[in-house]
Amino acid sequence: MDTEYPVNSIRVLTRDAAAAFLQGHGYPITPKRLAKLAHEGGGPIYRRWGSRAIYSPAELLKWAETRASDPRSSTAAQP
Numbered sequence: 001m002d003t004e005y006p007v008n009s010i011r012v013l014t015r016d017a018a019a020a021f022l023q024g025h026g027y028p029i030t031p032k033r034l035a036k037l038a039h040e041g042g043g044p045i046y047r048r049w050g051s052r053a054i055y056s057p058a059e060l061l062k063w064a065e066t067r068a069s070d071p072r073s074s075t076a077a078q079p
Contacts, residue, residue, distance in 0.1 A: 012054040018044070021057060027064040 013021055015038075019031040037043025038053055044063035046053045 015053050018055040018060055022064055
């Protein structure tokens with residue numbers, strides 16, 4: 001799904017929409033993986049609204065960017 005959402009026009013996203021948002025920004029993740037990270041820890045910050053998890057677009061991007069490595073020119077480069 002290539003859905004692209006402007007960061008400032010949306011206040012919250014459901015888990016499915018959050019995964020689509022991240023995918024639209026080049027971060028490959030599924031709603032199932034977001035759910036697993038919410039259970040285990042280490043995922044993006046979220047809130048509960050009733051029985052649903054809701055995410056802030058800005059927090060999603062902030063989280064995704066922290067998971068990416070520094071730019072590299074070789075697979076032999078040290079982390």
